[in-house]
Amino acid sequence: xxxxxxxxxxxxxxxxxxxxxxxxxxxxxxxxxxxxxxxxxxxxxxxxxxxxxxxxxxxxxxxxxxxxxxxxxxxxxxxxxxxxxxxxxxxxx
Numbered sequence: 286x287x288x289x290x291x292x293x294x295x296x297x298x299x300x301x302x303x304x305x306x307x308x309x310x311x312x313x314x315x316x317x318x319x320x321x322x323x324x325x326x327x328x329x330x331x332x333x334x335x336x337x338x339x340x341x342x343x344x345x346x347x348x349x350x351x352x353x354x355x356x357x358x359x360x361x362x363x364x365x366x367x368x369x370x371x372x373x374x375x376x377x378x
Contacts, residue, residue: 286363288326290316297357307378317344323375330354
């Protein structure tokens, strides 16, 4: 399944607050990832063994500085459902 990854323009990194609306003003499309699950998207878009944008499953859209997917970021699945990265797992957005 293809997932689209959006990073918060102002990341919260687990702090309180964050974006309340999923729109272009608050989020930037950074990648499309071809994989089997949301949890796999999270792993693939984190710097674990190297730069995540170099992973073969990733089509990267952002130039310049890159960061790992984190709390408050959004992933849209192939069915168009939005999923917000939470402290533990995924929530709806």
